[in-house]
Amino acid sequence: MSYTGPDFEPSQPRRSPLRRALTVAVAALVPGALLGWGVYAAVGGPGEGDGGGSGRAGGAGTPAAPSSGAPASGAPASSPGDGDGKKPAGSSPAPTSKAPSASGPALPASGPLTGKVVVIDPGHNPANFQHASEINRKVNVGTHWKECDTTGTATNAGWPEAKFTLDVAHRLRTLLQEQGATVKLTQDGDRSFGPCVDERARIGNEAKADAAISIHADGSGAGNRGFHVIMPGSVHDGAADTRAIVAPSAELGERVAGAFVRVTGTAPSNYLGDGTGLVTRTDLGGLNLSTVPKVFIECGNMRDRTDAALLTSGSWRQKAAQGMSEGIVSFLRG
Numbered sequence: 001m002s003y004t005g006p007d008f009e010p011s012q013p014r015r016s017p018l019r020r021a022l023t024v025a026v027a028a029l030v031p032g033a034l035l036g037w038g039v040y041a042a043v044g045g046p047g048e049g050d051g052g053g054s055g056r057a058g059g060a061g062t063p064a065a066p067s068s069g070a071p072a073s074g075a076p077a078s079s080p081g082d083g084d085g086k087k088p089a090g091s092s093p094a095p096t097s098k099a100p101s102a103s104g105p106a107l108p109a110s111g112p113l114t115g116k117v118v119v120i121d122p123g124h125n126p127a128n129f130q131h132a133s134e135i136n137r138k139v140n141v142g143t144h145w146k147e148c149d150t151t152g153t154a155t156n157a158g159w160p161e162a163k164f165t166l167d168v169a170h171r172l173r174t175l176l177q178e179q180g181a182t183v184k185l186t187q188d189g190d191r192s193f194g195p196c197v198d199e200r201a202r203i204g205n206e207a208k209a210d211a212a213i214s215i216h217a218d219g220s221g222a223g224n225r226g227f228h229v230i231m232p233g234s235v236h237d238g239a240a241d242t243r244a245i246v247a248p249s250a251e252l253g254e255r256v257a258g259a260f261v262r263v264t265g266t267a268p269s270n271y272l273g274d275g276t277g278l279v280t281r282t283d284l285g286g287l288n289l290s291t292v293p294k295v296f297i298e299c300g301n302m303r304d305r306t307d308a309a310l311l312t313s314g315s316w317r318q319k320a321a322q323g324m325s326e327g328i329v330s331f332l333r334g
Contacts, residue, residue: 110180111178111179111180111181112179112180112329112333113176113179113180113181113329113332113333114180114181115180115182116180116181116182116210116211116332117181117182117183117184117207117208117209117210118176118181118182118183118184118209118210118211118212118213118328118332119183119184119185119186119203119204119207119209119211119212119213119292120169120172120173120176120183120184120185120186120212120213120215121169121185121186121200121203121204121212121213121214121215121286122162122165122166122168122169122185122186122187122188122215123152123161123162123165123214123215123216123217123296124149124150124151124152124160124161124162124165124216125149125162125187125189125191125193125194125195126160126162126163126166126189127189127191127192127193128149128150128151128152128162128193128194129151130192130193131192131193131194134148134193134194135147135148135149135150135151135193135194135196136148139196139197139198139285140198140238140239141197141198141240141283141284141285141288141289142235142237142238142239142240142241142285142288142289143235143237143238143240143282143283143288144283146197146285148194148196148197149193149194149195149196149197152165152216152217152219153217153218153219153302153303154219154302155302155303155308155311155312156303156305156308157308159302159312161216161217161219161302164217164299164302164311164312164317165215165216165217166188166189167317168215168299168317168320168321168324169185169188169215171317171318171320171321172213172215172321172324172325173185174321175321175322175325176325176328176329179325179329181332184203184207184209186199186200186203186204197284197285197286197289198285198289200214200285200286201285201286201287201288201289201290201294202289204290204292204294205289205290205291205292207292208292209292209293209294210292210293210332211252211292211293211294211328211331211332212290212292212293212294212295213252213256213294213295213296213297213324213328214286214294214295214296214297215296215297215299215324216296216297216298216299217298217299217300217301217302217311218298218300218301218302218303219301219302219303220271220301220303220304221301221303221304222303222304222305223304224269224270224271224301224303224304225267225269225270225271225300225301225304225306225307226266226267226268226269226270226271226277226300226301226307227257227260227264227266227268227269227277227297227298227299227300228257228268228269228272228273228277228278228279228297228298229253229254229256229257229260229277229278229279229295229296229297229298230253230279230280230281230284230287230295230296230297230298231246231249231250231252231253231278231279231280231281231287231295232245232246232249232280232281232282232284232287232288232290232294232295233246233280233281233282234246234282235282235288239289240288240289241291242282242287242288242290244291245290245291245292245293245294248293249287249290249293249294249295251293251331252293252294252295252327252328252331253278253295254278255327255328255330255331256295256297256323256324256327256328256331257276257277257278257327258327259323259324259325259326259327259330260277260297260320260323260324260327261277261323262323262326263319263320263322263323263326264310264316264319264320264323266300266310269298284296293331297324299311299320
């Protein structure tokens, strides 16, 4: 379902037909895993490898929030790839428009995913900044104790990650429901803060989800561009035991990453994942405590002005949701 609400559409550099064709070819020839991204790099794809910002064309200046609300400013960048442990943005979130189905989930339709359950975890919470003491309390994530949650990052113009993740989650929910899936969100802007990272995992576990995905945007340095998918490593410590979900989560991550490249045309991260867009971590509570196949996706870097122009574009966010949906559908259909 397309979205036609208020939108900020910064101009994007035009890709040549050859570049567009190569991107599609790579995604098609390497089923989900992106192991052939080096082919794209070899013929001049932008921003490949692990160097920061080499050869990337700068886009328009950092966009304002993609709605009529005035953005906050002064949000500090968080560290690269910090998943569910991003540093607080330090500013009030700007108002933004709601995406499709924001008023509440629709009943699932009949389709190829009928009987399948998908849990979507929109990273952070737009109101977290008002509850510093609550989100800073420590929770057990199996291997160690970690803050309940954070505010997430923001663009340099102040549009917060939590608004981005909720918008994309609504779009993704609509697409999956159209395929017949039963979809549950860990939060829908209906809580005063959180939920904490341990509860986010528990929601997926209790739903007996066939797949779960946590949506984020990174807060790395300028020049660091592209998306990456985080998959759980093998952990068996305390309350954490990921051994049973490592393999299916890797398959889910590979399929999501492959579809994300194909649909959005966005390159994998040039600063994490060695150009594959795939990263394995053992420190994230949302993965450590999951008993169902689950991945995180960092859709881009909000602190890079070119990535921020994409992340604040409603049409690009729809493509991002479509890419995630196609990857999830591919995983669930086998």
